Amino acid sequence: MGVPKNTICIWYDEDAEAAARFYAETFPDSSLDEVFRAPSDFPSGKAGDVLTVRFTVAGIPCIGLNGGTMFPQTEAFSFQIATDDQAETDRYWNAIVGNGGKESECGWCRDRWGVSWQITPRVLSEALAAGGDEARRAFEAMMTMRKIDVAAIEAARRG
Incomplete structure (x- = not known):
């Protein structure tokens, strides 16, 4: 499989x-594509340990690097997943939070590896894009939610 021109690289401790x-x-539209093992020892591991993995998340090519604890995850990077309804929102949110993750505010959560996710219903994005009072009402409603x-x-969109 060829390597894409641009790939998101995410630093993990070891998983x-x-x-x-x-x-x-x-x-x-997600997959684990390839696993690469270290050819020799490295600062946070030994020869034969998983060094990197190539994977796809919702169509986006990524590389996971097992780099150790030197660089922790922050909200400065997140995946934003657009959802079509409450059932899809619940499914992704519950999968992430229920697998050792943690809830945050305004549709954000973290998975058990510390990667941030925005589980964002399309209705929210559409309301914000509409601008004016509709956007303000939807934004104010969102600010009270996890x-x-x-x-x-x-309901906020309608006023």
Whole structure:
């Protein structure tokens, strides 16, 4: 399989393969594509340890690097997954949070590896794009939420 011109590289402590498997099982158009083992010892591991994995998340090519604890994850990087309804929002949110992840605010959560996710219903994005009072009402409703409540966003849009 050829290497894409541009690939997102995500630093993991040591579980890039487990993370990639979880993403492949959770999100459509996702897969664990290749596992590369270290040819010799390196600062955070030994020869034969998984060094990198190539995977795809919702159509986006990624590399997971098992680099050790030197660089922790932050919200400065996140995957944003657009959802079509509450059932899809719940499915992804519950999969991430229920697999050792953690809830945050305004549709954000972290997976067990520390990677941030925005589980964002399309109705919220559409309301914000509409601007004006509709956007303000939807934004103010969102600011009170952890997981996004689609019905509450729709009600806020209507006023």
